[in-house]
Amino acid sequence: MTSQARTEAGPGLGARAAPVLIAGSVLLTITIGLLGPSAMVPGLEGPGWQPPYSLDARPSSHLVIALAALAVVLGGLGLLCGLWRTRALGEGAARALVLGGCLAAAALAFLPPSGSADHLNYAAYGRMVTLGIDPYVSGAADLPGDRVAAAVEAPWREEPSVYGPVATAVQALASWVGGDSVRLTIFVMALVNAAAFIAAGLLLDRLTRDDPALRLRAALLWTANPLLLYQLVAGLHVDTLAIAFMVAALVVSARGQAIPEGAVSRGRLAASGALLGLGVAVKLNVGLVALGPAWELRRRPRRLALVAGVALGVAALGYLWAGTHAFDQVSRAGKAISHASFWKLVQGWLQAVVGEGSAYRGEIQVGAVVVMALLAWALFRLQPPPADAARVAAVLVVAYVFATPYILPWYDGLAFALVAMVAASRVDLFLTAHLTLLSLAYLPARVDGQPADLEWLRTVVRQQVVPWSLLALTAGLAWWAWRAAARARTRPE
Structure with a gap:
């Protein structure tokens, strides 16, 4: 019996387990934030009556890290089960998943962020803007005595911002509202972040509403995706805002292409270009998405010029406001190699064979471009x-x-959002495994407050197990894609 036949025969264990596993993962993510400051949740200075709220239970580091690991494992398994047996979940499942995901995102906005301390950096950058200090040349250490800057954790206290001007503007707005309260500043950013996540989910739902199977899959891949709720929403990462702009740009573009040449179509294309520009002005690397519309419009030069011109104009205005030196930190950060990447293994091999006199970053960048x-x-x-x-x-x-x-881990969010807009394939499963492994590698993605007896999570899991696993996964994706394409080309019409 084929997988298609098995799917149509009945719901099966996988389909029944998926909602339970997903719900369990989301509830664990909520619990981590609800428990309050811990190894997973940085403390937030400010009046206790201000949101976000928690029980301030001060749980042990081992407990919250175990809860996070369980949330990731359950989330990954639930997502795999749901994607494998999507049709068996039933026609009404899409609406329930979208509603549940939106409610979970809204609830997480009222809880302190967990998993990393990046949001404290965001608050400090916003604080700098309100104080008239350039966040692209200054770090939190340059604001001695400031309550918001003091919250930034090692090793990021000296680091200037690597984020675009739109992200900085949101951070400045949050700082203007929150003043010297870290708690209230973070809450404003969390509201914007949750709104962006929900907006992207609703756009994906609207785009896929005429195809029940695609709609259900989009809900699984984005709105009710427990791993994205854990990383993007509970983690309060600025990537969420950039992704929302890019999803909106592609949705508007898709609808614009369906309209004959005319004023309405040109208006939609201009709007798509503006949204692309805003996304790039949040985080520069999401500009890769713009190559999609460029390819689609390659035989329509006027439309391409309109979209590209508006996108470049919007992004340029933002970066002119920030100053061209805003690119300096992005350029420097772009040469880094993360510990969970399989390229860290390659760097070690090169140093062992050729010598340790170089980090071989240039060679690795070239290799990465070739692999990509x-x-x-x-x-x-x-x-x-x-x-x-x-x-x-x-x-x-x-x-x-x-x-x-x-x-x-949160970088995978953009891939999930885009994959949710196209037809199902094994890429869904590879991507889920990729995010699950990365999430396990960063338990949590912060240095402060980590127990010494769990150092193996960094030295073994993050630096050895996950890089080797990602290397195997990447090779597997390439092998599968090449064979699947070859089979598709030789299949009789």
Whole structure:
């Protein structure tokens, strides 16, 4: 019996287990925040009556890290089960998943962020703007005695901002509202973050509403995705805002392409370009998505010029406000290699064979571009013609997150959002495994407050187990994509 036949025969254990596993993962994520300051949850200075709220239970480090590990494992298994047996979940499941995911995101906005301390950096950058200090040349250490800057944790206290001007503007707005209260500043950013996540989910739901199977899959991949709720919403990462802009740009573009040439179509295309520009002005690397519309419009030069011109204009205005030196930190950060990346293994091999006199970052960057190009080509061969903007963007971003030397769990969010807009494939499962492994590698993604007896989570899991696993997973994705494309090309019409 084929998997198709098994899916249609009945719901099966996987379909019944998926909602339970997903709900359990989300509830554990909520519990971590609800318990309050811990090894997973940085403390927030400010009046206790201000949101976000928690029980301030002061749980042990071992407990909250175990809860986080369980949340990740359950979330990954639940997502795999749901994606494997999507049709068996039933036609009404999409609406329930969208509603549940939106409610979970809203609830998490009222709880202190967990998993990393990046949000404290965001608060400090916003504080700098309100004080007239340039966050692209200053770090929290340059604001001695400031309550908001004092909350930033090692090793990021000296680091200037690597985020775009739109992200900085949101951080400045939050700081203007929150003043010297870290708690209230974070809450304002959490509201914006949750709103962006929910907006992206509703846009994906609207885009796929005419195809029940695609709609259900989009809800699983984004709105009710327990791993994204854990990383993007509970983690309060600025990537969420950039992703929301990019999803909106592609949705508007898709609807604009369906309209004959005219004022309405041009208006939609201009709006799409503006949204692309705003996304790039949040985080520069999401600009990879813009290559999708560029490919789709390559034979329509006027439309391409309109979208590209508006996108470049919006992004340029933002970066002119921030100053061109805003690119300096991005350029420097772009040469880094994260400990969970398989390129860290390659760096170690090069140093062992050639010598330790160099970090070999340039060579690794070249290698990463080659791997990304090969992955993108293998995945592109799988796409049925004509390849639209969403498909091309999804191929490029999936190839990027698998190949880039600097990868963190929340970077996968953009790939999930784009994959949710195209037809189902085994890429869904590879991507879920990729995010699950990365999430386990960063338990948590902060240095302060970590127990010494759990140091093996960093030295063994993050630096050895996960890099080797990601290397195998990347090779598996390339092998599968190449064979699947070859089979598709030889299959009789």
